[in-house]
Amino acid sequence: MVLTAGIIRVLERHEICKEIEEGVYLHNIERLFAEEESSIYRHFELTTNIMYLQQEIQKNFLDNEKLITNEWKLLKDITNQSSTSINPRNFLAHCGFEKNITEVKKSDNGDIIIRYTSYYKEPAEEKEKENEYNSLEKIFKEKIVQGVLLKYREMD
DSSP states (O other): HHHHEEEEEEHHHHHTTTOOOOOOOOHIIIIHHHTTTGGGGGGTTTTHHHHHHHHHHIIIIIGGGGGSSSSSSHHHEEEEEEEEOOHHHHHTTTTTTTTTEEEEEEEESSSSEEOOOOOEEEOOGGSSSSSSEEEEHHHHIIIIIIHHHHHHHHHH
């Protein structure tokens, strides 16, 4: 909790989310987190995260830049991922870029913008019935946080 609060304060100080309301520019994520010497991760001694983030940015966004248009698309549709179920492990393992909830588009000037979707429909084959989420907060609480907590409990 304290680490998260510290990261939030650093993000607020750098005003990362104030430029646009619809998402975050990829170049800001690169500048603030993925640059070796100036990464915010260094403040928290999370330097291995720099390399992981660089790899995820390259694989998800830069390698697929020609497929990113000026309309919002889920990352799974750009990277040809077949799974339609949110995997809490993937949220952590892929630096927050869980492909079923991460959306991407290009701005009018060609910059890549990233955001989390506010709508997710869980496929019926994954559970007994479909569940629909129309709030990122609900998605995060029910899918990501619970899944991560279960993984940590399994490791004990």
